[in-house]
Amino acid sequence: MTRGTRAIVVHADLGRRQRRDVSARLEEAKGLALAIGLDVCATSAFRVRQSRPATLFGSGQVEEIAALAVREQAELIVVDNNLTPVQQSNLEKNCAAKVIDRTGLILEIFGERAATAEGRLQVELAHLDYQAGRLVRSWTHLERQRGGFGFLGGPGETQIEADRRMIRDRMARIRRELEQVTRTRGLHRARRQRAPWPVIALAGYTNAGKSTLFNRLTGSAVVAQDMLFATLDPTMRQISLPGIDKAILSDTVGFVSDLPHQLVAAFRATLEEVLSADLILHVRDIAHPDSDAQKADVLDVLADLGAVAGEDDEAPADSAVPVLEVWNKVDLIDDPDHQAAIRNRAEHEPDVALVSALTGEGIEALRRRLSDILGKSHRRYEFDLNGREGAALAWLHAHGEVLSETAEADGGEVTIHVSVRMEPADYDRFARLHGDQAGLIA
Template identity: 70%
Template sequence: MSGFNREADEEVARGARAIVVSAETQGGDRRSSEARLEEAGGLALAIGIDVQASQSFRVRDRKPATLFGSGQVEAIAALAQDHEAELVIVDNALSPVQQSNLEKATKAKVIDRTGLILEIFGERAATNEGRLQVELAHLDYQAGRLVRSWTHLERQRGGFGFLGGPGETQIEADRRMIRDRMAKIRRELEQVTRTRGLHRARRQKAPWPIIALVGYTNAGKSTLFNRMTGADVMAENLLFATLDPTMRQVALPGLDKAILSDTVGFVSDLPTQLIAAFRATLEEVLSADLIVHVRDIAHPDTEAQRADVLEVLEELGVIGEGVDPAAAVPMLEAWNKLDLLDEEAAIHAHEVASRQDNVVLVSALTGEGIDLLQRQISATLTAGADVHVLTLDPADGAALAWLHEHGEVLDSTLQEEGLHVEARLSQSAYARFRARAA
């Protein structure tokens, strides 16, 4: 980010020593404090921060000045000093005033959960679009934090032209520069969105169904994507290992072709700035013919993670009260990481999954259950297909092979007028067969 001074807001240094703290409120989270701290540590690890210690504090009333109570702030400062921490990560959202006061008390740089996630996205975004989206989110986040301990912002700039006047303060100038930069980025992203829309319209004319993989970060989406497409997308045991969406062709039973899309992972308390900035990227989910929700079924917080993903999808307008049920995108759940379950847990998972018609147990790592998942995807995508009775030239083996590849051949009998074939085809497949025959 350029165009203004970031004296007190330099990027988090890789390898920095840090402590992680969180404010635990009564009934404020669906996860345990230990699980929250572990995830925050994983987020820090994702950008190479060296977490020395972590601690949760029970907060009865959120203090406007510091979030934590005065005694808790002293304990945090002591913990930072004991571990020689350069960085204090607060796994909550902080106001600019709270962040500034905690920095003064701990004598260390302080970032909140939103700032930490923005740092990860800033480091991982690989495409021009991704970098623009991250910068837009970062600028939006930073615009309210110019009131921190930036003494140079108190200075006034002299006016110019005929009406010089007292001029504007540096903080006003920096805010204006931020607004101008945000407007420029939005214009660039609008162009990217238009281009993406043209590509999407071209795909829909093809027409090939779009399958969007969604899920909590580190649920195994990229590993599943690689397994199904033979691609080589980065897939590591890190939170937010991949950010930019990837699309590949995939072969499925009874379908000519489908497009599989690997989207950015979700996380609890995903910053609103990022949801807004990445809306263009996540439009692939909005326009999908099928959503496959990949879940880490071996994670102790798998149900809480599921709820977090559904909340983001609802905020995006994919599901929820305002969505017409007839137009809603169908959704399957792929319960991934079956290989990490012990025998008893695996038996229980199979029993629970067997009682639901939209759940498939898989291991993207070993390949177990992938064939079943592909059949279930095909069945869902072709659920609205009709049975057509077609007459083929018995010598036209290519036409019969085409029907097998693009649909489901139910019966074929040789009669005087030709080969009678009953085939279940989607509307688009039937239209293409008619065009082929013509």
């Protein structure tokens, strides 16, 4: 499969209750295909009353798909469902074209976009796990037998068994390498936790605008495109917030409906960055018609990781992380009445911030909101500093929120009275540098 390959996208509507309608599902599948550089020349959905074990679709529908592929001169058929190895193989035979299912398509995207060594290992592991099940007996070139060794003779192992063994060995090596990466990531995480800086993790559906928001808050230039899975590798940058010396913002991989379980497993170490965060920013594309369904898909993955409580949980998980929803792309809502309704909803939701990461609307309010949430553990301290202690005064301005500052002269001495709100950990740092000279107020 190469960029520019002509493809058709088909979807089997199995009639089960789904979070989004068929047309939205087809549109997303088309977006996934475009993200990998395919030339999508047609899309079609088929109502399937009962899934066929051999082909998923009914025999008449398979003929329609084959005819559509011929008419559009498509070399590739993208099925927006998960196929068994047998179903994929039979569809390829009946349609005389290469067939790839939703899981395979997402794996292809991840394989192309992963930039770091860790990302490439994670994607390769997911690919191998997926391909191991694709080695079916119908692939005749894998039925050859290899001879035995020495005096044992016998039939030896078939090519399919040899390929499976090679895949298992390679997966074992990758898992060992990823374990080392996980240990290193754990050490970095522990070092950040020892530092007094809070960590904020961005999470959300793919193309919700996480990278654009990341760039807006940090002044960075992380790749941000109107494309599904534009960025995969996690990125961390320092940001400053009102009254907070420094915070760490972490951008994570985007989610999608029916995210392949192989990817969730392979990227678990990366996704678990959200577990160590002090706050999760759940970025939503509020202009998207399926925004609520996308929210549910994201929360499913976060609940699986233990970052938030699941829908069926009676109480929040012990490890649950506070979540602030960021309703992004408000500037893309064309209908004035709909935009007014969204703004009204956001005003009355306690854990919602309305922004446009592209235009900058609501960003400063979001910064203040983040500061308020992270500053809940802050205490108020009163300092009486000698006028000559300029370095101490500058440190308080840099690391805390100065509520008031007055100077009082007594003879030749000047005393500066400063009221500061800061983290207890920051006060401990100040005390080590400049001495314990404050009164705790609240």
